[in-house]
Structure formats: C-alpha cells, structure tokens
Amino acid sequence: MVIGVLALQGAVSEHIKMVTACGVTPRSVKTQADLKGLDGLTIPGGESTTIRKLLVREQMLEPLKKLVQQGFPVFGTCAGLVLLAQPDLLNGLKGTVVRNGFGRQRESFETELTVKGWSKPYHGIFIRAPYLSEVQQPAEALVTLADGRIVAAQQNHVLVTSFHPELTGDTRFHRYFVEKMI
Amino acid sequence: MTETGTTTVKRGMAQMQKGGVIMDVANVEQAKVAEAAGAVAVMALERVPSDIRAAGGVARMSDPAMIKAIMDAVTIPVMAKVRIGHIAEARILEAIGVDYIDESEVLTPADDSYHINKNDYKIPFVCGCRYLGEALRRIGEGASMLRTKGEPGTGNIIEAVRHMEKVNEQISHVAGANPDQLMSISRDLRAPYDLVKQVHDLGKLPVVNFAAGGVATPADAALMMNLGADGIFVGSGIFHSENPAKFAKAIVTATAHPTDWALIAKVSENLGKPMKGIDISTLTDDEKMADRGI
Numbered sequence: 001m002v003i004g005v006l007a008l009q010g011a012v013s014e015h016i017k018m019v020t021a022c023g024v025t026p027r028s029v030k031t032q033a034d035l036k037g038l039d040g041l042t043i044p045g046g047e048s049t050t051i052r053k054l055l056v057r058e059q060m061l062e063p064l065k066k067l068v069q070q071g072f073p074v075f076g077t078c079a080g081l082v083l084l085a086q087p088d089l090l091n092g093l094k095g096t097v098v099r100n101g102f103g104r105q106r107e108s109f110e111t112e113l114t115v116k117g118w119s120k121p122y123h124g125i126f127i128r129a130p131y132l133s134e135v136q137q138p139a140e141a142l143v144t145l146a147d148g149r150i151v152a153a154q155q156n157h158v159l160v161t162s163f164h165p166e167l168t169g170d171t172r173f174h175r176y177f178v179e180k181m182i
Numbered sequence: 183m184t185e186t187g188t189t190t191v192k193r194g195m196a197q198m199q200k201g202g203v204i205m206d207v208a209n210v211e212q213a214k215v216a217e218a219a220g221a222v223a224v225m226a227l228e229r230v231p232s233d234i235r236a237a238g239g240v241a242r243m244s245d246p247a248m249i250k251a252i253m254d255a256v257t258i259p260v261m262a263k264v265r266i267g268h269i270a271e272a273r274i275l276e277a278i279g280v281d282y283i284d285e286s287e288v289l290t291p292a293d294d295s296y297h298i299n300k301n302d303y304k305i306p307f308v309c310g311c312r313y314l315g316e317a318l319r320r321i322g323e324g325a326s327m328l329r330t331k332g333e334p335g336t337g338n339i340i341e342a343v344r345h346m347e348k349v350n351e352q353i354s355h356v357a358g359a360n361p362d363q364l365m366s367i368s369r370d371l372r373a374p375y376d377l378v379k380q381v382h383d384l385g386k387l388p389v390v391n392f393a394a395g396g397v398a399t400p401a402d403a404a405l406m407m408n409l410g411a412d413g414i415f416v417g418s419g420i421f422h423s424e425n426p427a428k429f430a431k432a433i434v435t436a437t438a439h440p441t442d443w444a445l446i447a448k449v450s451e452n453l454g455k456p457m458k459g460i461d462i463s464t465l466t467d468d469e470k471m472a473d474r475g476i
Contacts, residue, residue: 008438009201009222030439045198046222049258053220054438078198105259105281106304108191111184127194128259128281167194 003178004029004038008054010046010079014166018042018174032060040073040182042174043080045127045164048099051079052089061089068092073157075177081160082130085153092158095135100128101149101162113163115152116142123170124151124163131162157181187304189326195259195282195306196327196390199223199413203403203434204392206230206417209248210255216420219430223259223281225415226252231288231335232418232457235469241289243271246278253280261308266475267293276305282327283307287474288334288417297475300324310394312345314352316476318373318381321389328387330411331472332395335418337459339396339405341472346393346409357385395472398423398456400436400449407440424454 005015007028019026019042029035041064043051055061068074068090076084082099084092102109105128113124124143132150135141143152143161151162152173159181165173202222207213213224228244229237243264253260259281264271266285271292275283283305285298300307301324310331311317317328330349332342356367356378364382368375380388393406394415403414414437416430423429432449439445467473 007201011197011200013200014197030442046200047198047202047258049217050202050220050222050434054434057220057435099257104253104279105191105195105306106276106279107186108195109184109186110188110190125190125194127191127198164194167190167197 001025001039001178001182002027002037003182004034004041006041006043006051006080008058009050010044011164011166012044015042015044015077018166018171019178021171022174022178024178031058032063035060035063035067038072040075040177042177043074043076043083044166045078045080048079048082048130052083055083065090068158071157073177073181075159075174075181077161077164077166078127078129081132081162084158084160085132093135093153093155093160094137094139095132095150095153097130098133099130101131102126102129104128113143113151118172122165122172123168125167126151126163129162132160192306192326193389196308199259199327199392200390201413201438203414203416203430203437204261205420205430206415207252208421210251212421212426213252213256213260215427216430217256217258219427220434221258221430222413223261224252224256225261225263225284225417226280227263227288230418230421231471232337232422233335234288235335241265243268243274243289246274249275249278249280253278263289264298265289265292267291267296267298269298272298272303276303280305285309285325285475287331287471291474294475297323300326308392310472310475311349311391312472313348314356314381315371315373317349317387317391318371318377321377321387322374325389327390327392329392329394329415332393332397333462333465334395334471335460336396336462336465337398337419337422337457338462339398339402340462342393342396342406343409345395345472346406346411349387349391350410353381353386356381397433398459399429399453400432400446403433404436404440404446407437413437418457422457424456428453429456
C-alpha cells in the first residue's frame, strides 16, 4: 500500500511521519504524475489559500477532484478540510465550511475531544482552524463540540478534521484512515 | 480543558507555514498582491528593510491602524515587527491580535541587554539567528519559530547562506556528539543545556527555521530551500522589483518546488529587474543589521 501526502505546502513531514508510523509507505505528491498508483492521499494542514493556488498552478485540482468523485480515499486536516469540503474545490464532503472559524492565532487552542464510537478521548490541536457548521447526508459528524461546531467528519472514503492529528503522537486517525477506509 | 497560547499551538502555527513564503508588505494593496501570489503570510511594516536603510533614523513598530487594515484585507496570517527588547510594542501587537510577532533586528533595537521573554505571550514570536547558540537562546526565551538573519534590505543572499550553513553544521556536530560532551558544547555555544540535549536527541531544531535577509529571486528561494530552510521570508525583494506580482508568484512556485529546475527556469523567465542589491563589504559595521541583538 502507498499513501500519498500532498507536499505543496504545510505540515508535510509530520504527515509522512504519521503514515510511516502506521506501517505504510508514504509518497510526497507534488505533481499530477505523483498521483498515479496511490491507494489514498492525505492533505496536510497549511495555508488553504496557498495550497489551492499551487494545486491550480500544477493543474492538479481537476484530476484530484475527479479522483475524489470516483471514490479515491482522502484524509484532510485543517487546510485539507477546507479543500475537501468546499463544493468549488474538491467537493468531497457535503457540509458548510467556516474558515478561521475560531478566530486568529491568539485563539488557537488545545482540548480533549470525544470521537463518535471511540472509547478514549483524542487530544485536538486547533490552529486558526476551520469548522463545519453543518454536514449533510451522506456525510456524518465524528466529533461535535459542545456548542454544535463539527470538527471531524466522514463521507464514505473522505475523512476530515479541523484539528491536527499530525502534531500529536497519537496515530489513531491516520490508522482509522489506513485500516478502515482503504 | 481548553488551553490557548500553548507551546504546541505557537510552534504548530509555524509548522503550518512550512514550504511557504512570507512577504513584507507596506499597505493593503501590497498585501492583496502577496495573497494572490500564494504567500502563506504577510509581514505588515511601513517600510521594507531597504527603505529603512535608505531613510536612516530610528525604525519602530508600524502604525497599528496600518496593521489592522491589512488584517482586515486578507485571510492569510498577518505578522508584524517589534524592536528587540521592546515589551510594550509586543504587548500592543498582542492586543491588536496579529498572528505572529517578529522581534526583529530590522528595527532599531530598544534594549541591548535583553530580548523579550516571549514565553509570557499568547502570540507566538519569530526571531533571527546566525548560529546555533543564538538560535537556542531565542528558543529559551520562548521563540516559536526562527529565521536566518541574513543581511536584510541588501538583496544579497550570501549572509543568509552563511547563517543557514552555520546553524546546520552546528546541529550536525551536536547530533553526532557523545552525550558526555553536551555540557561543554552548551558552554561553548552559550546555549541552555536542555535545548542542546534536545537538538542532540532530535537531530534538528525543535522549531521551524526559515531563511530571511537577502532573498531577491526565485533561484535565491530555491537555494535556501536546498540548504535546508523550512520556508522563506522575502522583504524588499518583491515590492522593489520591477514586477512585484510576477516576482511574488515565481518565488512561491520555486519555494514549493525547490528541486524542479525546469519549472524554476520557466518561472524565472522575463521577470524583469530584481531589486538592486548591495555588496555586503560596502556596509559599515553600523549598517549591518545582523549584528543587532545576539
């Protein structure tokens, strides 16, 4: 199995480390050609505006969008959530994105999260994070904060988190992606 | 429990900027050009370093109104500079809510004995360094991100190259040292022992390290990425070039694809004139910004 890590900008090495820790071979994805022969892809945290522009410049946005529509497994964190859930971008998950939804860097935070179906809490690191104000079927919320903001969700083969599992040593989200969704 | 301003979220913010370009901008219009080109953040300051050099006098924190206007105009993070050791300027930027504070030798230092105790702030700080001891002292004070000092406002890459190479050579030395040698290394570097130990164990700095001070072309950015920079700061190089929008976009592309030489060649074509540079050897000691705040 080979899992790609979109390597245009952001926390790329952190995702590569997590994928490797799951016992899977990672591949840096920088061009259209790098997308060939992958079993899945993770889109790291970073600046969603920058990653979007670089995807367009590399002519990767449309091919990737097509792959997502065809059922290619993708896991996006933070900027990855923005790219996956925006209908005009990768359109992989039905929901409404609020970018920088918690405020600026001063409001960035860490907190314990309850994940649907998981017995132990997950430590969430939120950095200028987006959230989903709602998701529609077939998307399903996996983590919902007390105030109703959705910060992790899944739609079939697409997994998104507002927070950064790649900044923790806890591989459960990456393992879930690799073991249950591919 | 929910916590803000932790070491993890402060350092993590810099990790999210990796592989990107942070651009100096002097007004809303320039900030929009930077965002459209794909900058990961902008540094709001009234005068870019080469203009500070030309103007002389005391360079201070920028007008909060100007910084706020830029924060309202773009969705990417906004950074701003304070003078070395100027805790009041830092508190003011924290009150405005900028995303990152640069305690910068580009401005005229306010304190020649102490840097700011950056651990005390909810907003993360970036600081300049020329060698490992300086880098670790800044981290000890709470810097969440580093950059080479280079020689700002010169459009001359040689100092940034020296600083990046020096830091990385010293990291290799510490990583390869016998654990028994670490206390002596800590003494020689004038750096905290626990941080020397961390570098030894990790084989790298515990925070992100960008290149800054002299980047003027896409090739300069690619050079620094190949020397191990995590990302690039461009000061005067963009808005003092003949075609800022094109330069900005080309530097972003070169930083994202630092070994795709055919692509870098393509984006380097017909860019027009880069900023005019300065030969470092013509600067007097007083004119060298990198020697400020060691």
